[in-house]
Amino acid sequence: MTAPDGSTLRITSLTALPPPGGQPVAGPPPEMQYLYGSGEAAALSVQAYRAMYSFLRNELGHLRDKRDARSVVLAPGSTIEDPRFYRCGALPQAVVLDIDETALLNLGFEADAVARGGGYDAARWARWEQTGADKVAAVPGAAETLAALRRDGYTVIFNSNRATSSAAQTVAALDHAGLGPAVLGDTLWLRGDGEASGKDTRRAKIAERYCVVAMAGDQLGDFTDLFNAPATSVRARRNLTSETALAPLWGAGWFMLPNPVYGSGLKGGLDDIFPPETRWTDPQEKK
Template identity: 60%
Template sequence: MSRVALIAGLALAATSLSGCIAAAVPIAAAAGVVKTQQDSHRKKQEKPAPALKPGQVYRTEDGQTVQVTGLTALPAPNGGPAAPATPAAPAPGSVPPEMQFLYGSGEASALSLQAYAALWTYIHNDLRFRRDKSQISSVVLTRDSTLTSPKFETCGKRPMAVVFDVDETVLLNLGFESDAARRGPGYDQGRWTRWEQTGADKVDAVPGAAETIAAIRGDGITVIFNSNRSASTAAFTAQALDNAGLGPVTIGDTLILRDDSAPGGKDERRWKIAERYCVVAMGGDQLGDFSDLFNAKDLPTSARRNTTGNTLIAPLWGHGWFILPNPVYGTGLKGGMDEVFSRDKQWADPAEAKP
């Protein structure tokens, strides 16, 4: 049994089923005090510095007594617990948590397998048994659609196709992101272009992607990749897809890329694809992989979230639109405190409340 069939089978089965010390300082600060005292007597004593341990007491040159504690931050001025330190950005050479999740965790792998199993079940079971396939509707929003009033066209005799984004939807950019982890935060377009040109052998397929894409093609359905990668590096992108077991592709036909002078949206390319094919499913890791309407500049963060579940868009998820996890980069990583957490749902620990 093929891996994708096994995944789909499992999916179907699951659906049927205080003291007298003058002062106390953090250990790092105490080290500074003791080191100053030791340096002033070094020529006289020439002894090794004592090891600093929590609980030990030392006397400074001016007669003050300090005790080393295990604190890593000074207590709050009101005597309450120490305020937590502001999380620092991951040091260059370490792997940020979001990369640990997407590229290293079993959880991310399981989510991807789940999405591809759902996609395959939808296409292979829900669509192929339609008696009149000419009445199947495209899942590409029409030009006059809005997020609150989505519209679709009936496909007629156009051949069926599934449209995928590339990066972190079908292709994991392991080489580029490992370099990003070593360097630390910050994106450089020139480095990304050089990656496109030289990193075709440092990629892997998203779990479930290669098997599902092969099965879709086996059902006689065309697979098309619609990516914001540069058209000037098309041959390298095609090679990367081949190396990950996702090819073959034909540039300009089944691999559609952004012209260097064009904006980053995908709708125009989607509409052109929909003129030739009946797009029965789409897969992506950003909402913009389904419609540019999600990325309108005047759309607040909370509204953007709500449109996915509180409008007529909601029934599309898992039934034509399939999204993959990506906490590493993209349009979804934004929003201030009151945007991400509504004020009526924010909580403060009563134990830390000021009197």
């Protein structure tokens, strides 16, 4: 093909400019395109944060006595079938959030994952926690909502499985995204060395100090570890959220953010996701 200046153009199959090494950079997979790039995911995130704020304004804003507020943290001894909640009394009211992909988008880490390829690398994630504080962005709707909640008198608390050893860098990342302030051991709770990834122990400590009136997360474990019992099947786990006594909490104290990129929800075979009785066969293909 000849260009307007008379030079010859050669058409190739490249869909991206090659890096200095000469190999084309792979494009983001669909789940990353959705979460980090789509207007649809941004709208869902804004919707979740607006729903949280509206819930607190409508359900709690009119209370004359804060002791009438109800905690949304499950108390020790709770089961899915028999959920029990902490008593609030006169404790100050708080909202508890996960950090990663709930309040903070880890753009730098995920862009590196696309370029590098391969699976999750825990050591690489640890280095990201230590050095990536300025390569993040707030989840749409998060910064504005958290600022409004603080103005209304709620304490904003982050409960994350990031490492305690990265506390200073996590605070810096939150500040960079406009989500702070956060103080370790008070409004920031992180996983200690050797501590399991479940959050119930930390939630209990928070609930002893605060009346937690709302929680937000992108994984079921951000609300209770009961959802992640090892023997729970994929279909059973799905049903636990919608067909038990916990179902009324969604949108009324518990608020879920979208995350199709990673986490405990990304599992299940064909029969788990599409039960055999729901299968369809194109009539034209029937013999």
